[in-house]
Amino acid sequence: MTETHAPTVDETAAAERAGSLCDAALAGDRRALARLLTAVENRTPVAEAALRRLYPIAGHAQLIGITGPPGAGKSTLVAALIAELRRAGRPVAVVAVDPSSPITGGAVLGDRVRMQSYATDDGVFIRSMASRGHSGGLSAATAAAAAVFDAAGFDVVLIETVGTGQSEVEVAATADTTVVVEAPEMGDEIQAIKAGLLEVADIIVVNKGDRPGAHRTAGQLHAMLADAPRESRPGRPVPKHPEVLVTIAATGEGVPELLVALDRHRSAVVGTEGNATRMARAEAQIWTALSDRLHERARSFEAAPIAAALLSSVAAHELDPYAAADRLLDLMVGTNRDDAAGK
């Protein structure tokens, strides 16, 4: 329907604004970078134009996901990793996600409290984001925000999820390396073999290593996960064999070892399964964008007379909801689905 169209005035203005923000951000202007991130977070036309420009120059940063239950020490561990990375002179960006209220849309973003020592260090940039109704442990704009930081030249992007339960695993499709942070005594061997969060861990960190039981927890996780069978069968995914480390994030103990493990995992990923990880990420991003686009188009149909007619038909039980949805979908994408599927 709208395959090729002349850019509208708004689109031209957005492209110009995106161009000047990108120029400034790439030249090191932190305020422009912050404004770009806001555009990305609000998913404005400026953001789309900016990403078109920035995406091709991104792809060099190491994207590290930090996830785990609330209170395990994710933010404190991020702060300790920042310190360690800065000692090595590596510029680091952080995207820290906290939950939005499903009732009011408001949020308290408190992750910065643990990361305040870098106010005058231009090699550190921390951005808090509210999840804004997105489930999965991240916000809808997290991957795009990471790409902006990546393009802006940050060597490492740390992505801190909301405090997760057992199944918010989206970060694994966003980061090169996923670190699951656990606190001691969070569960026994049965917890360790349950499906979900621990399945996507590339590295497991048992934090608060000075608490009783930390090393026993690490031992159990190691026994159940790191020593799992390694044989691969055709057509079956090979289970991950996460390293299990113990840290005391508050003092930095064990954090240099974590950084070594992160770099080791990254080298391994780039060497072999790297392609698979990046393909998975590309796939996730494209599907997200596609469903956003479809959603937008669907909303533009809400007021159309045909939608009202279909609605009445379904309400009167003359038509079933699936058939109505198919009719709308056909109108939206402007093709017959059977044609599109090559039938």
Add this chain to the structure above:
Amino acid sequence: MTDRPLKVLIAKPGLDGHDRGAKVLARGLRDEGFEVVYTGLRQTPEMIVTAALQEDVDVVGLSILSGAHMTLVPRICSLLRERGMEDVLVTAGGIIPDDDVPALKESGVAAVFGPGTTIAQVADFLRANARPRD
């Protein structure tokens, strides 16, 4: 993007160690639908301005109970201007004598909220006065 929540930084500059008020406000503004960044105790003006810049907030709310507001608040306002953030709305709250309010407003503070101010009053003021955004 008019339906996007306003983003507010609640900051505690200086040496006072009491942040119950700041936390109550952060939580109250959350319930009013704001996205509130809270950065914790004992922040330098540089830390607050860097956080405001990186977070690209619409509002900086400063909570001060120590009496150091005449030093810290103007410093924060001038640092914000230096870094191109003159469009960020700055408000102050805590224990601030009425006599100091005109000077604070002169330095760039839009409003001073004393004891007894309700969360709703603060929320309404921020909604009415925060910068229009692209």
